[in-house]
Amino acid sequence: MAKQKLINLDEYLVKPGKKIxxxxxxxxxxxxxxxKARGEELLARGIQELANLQDILYAHNEYSVLIVFQAxxxxxxxxTIKHLMSGLNPSGVKVSSFKTPSSTELDHDYxxxxxxxxxxxxxxxxxxxxxxxxxxxxxxxxxxxxxxKIPGITSVKDIKKAFWENRYAQIRRFEKNLxxxxxxxxxxxLNVSKDEQKKRFLDxxxxxxxxxxxxxxxxxxxxxxxxxx
Numbered sequence: 523m524a525k526q527k528l529i530n531l532d533e534y535l536v537k538p539g540k541k542i543x544x545x546x547x548x549x550x551x552x553x554x555x556x557x558k559a560r561g562e563e564l565l566a567r568g569i570q571e572l573a574n575l576q577d578i579l580y581a582h583n584e585y586s587v588l589i590v591f592q593a594x595x596x597x598x599x600x601x602t603i604k605h606l607m608s609g610l611n612p613s614g615v616k617v618s619s620f621k622t623p624s625s626t627e628l629d630h631d632y633x634x635x636x637x638x639x640x641x642x643x644x645x646x647x648x649x650x651x652x653x654x655x656x657x658x659x660x661x662x663x664x665x666x667x668x669x670x671k672i673p674g675i676t677s678v679k680d681i682k683k684a685f686w687e688n689r690y691a692q693i694r695r696f697e698k699n700l701x702x703x704x705x706x707x708x709x710x711x712l713n714v715s716k717d718e719q720k721k722r723f724l725d726x727x728x729x730x731x732x733x734x735x736x737x738x739x740x741x742x743x744x745x746x747x748x749x750x751x
């Protein structure tokens with residue numbers, strides 16, 4: 523049997539400065555899906571390699587690793603993180619999930635809650651959603667910005683193009699500072715189609731074991747699909 527080819531990762535890399543539209547990217551790989559046994563074999567091999575790299579990271583105590591996951595709802599962030607965590611030493615890994623900011627978090631700048639969850643040297647941090655929410659969700663729902671109590675921003679009308687350009691620059695500076703001080707940042711966007719999202723939502727409703735995953739808020743957000751693309 524001919525050996526199945528893996529996907530070409532270069533096709534999914536976004537180079538610095540490149541503008542993209544999500545709808546221009548296919549949500550499925552061009553190659554045929556791997557056979558289950560082959561996929562499980564590669565997953566186990568990858569997990570072992572990650573475990574070895576984690577040992578080196580800890581022993582050197584010079585760098586930290588931040589893995590960022592962003593995605594539309596039901597794209598598989600939790601499942602991906604679960605597989606990733608399965609072979610790592612949990613004492614050296616911290617998973618942080620970022621939902622709606624609390625009142626305490628809103629009393630600080632928007633990056634504060636992410637900064638305090640960053641991994642120490644020798645450790646791995648995993649962000650389930652991230653600081654990018656502050657230029658994604660808030661751009662689709664600019665009224666959320668008003669909760670941040672930013673001086674000079676008293677209505678949605680005050681949130682103009684310059685506001686977003688400044689926020690992009692703030693995020694770039696934040697990440698540049700981390701990188702220059704030893705944090706290796708790996709960013710992943712899990713792309714899912716609108717039809718596949720619908721199937722997964724229905725599955726969550728119909729399968730009692732998955733009911734806990736279903737949220738009316740996720741369904742409401744689906745109405746803004748085009749804006750997120």
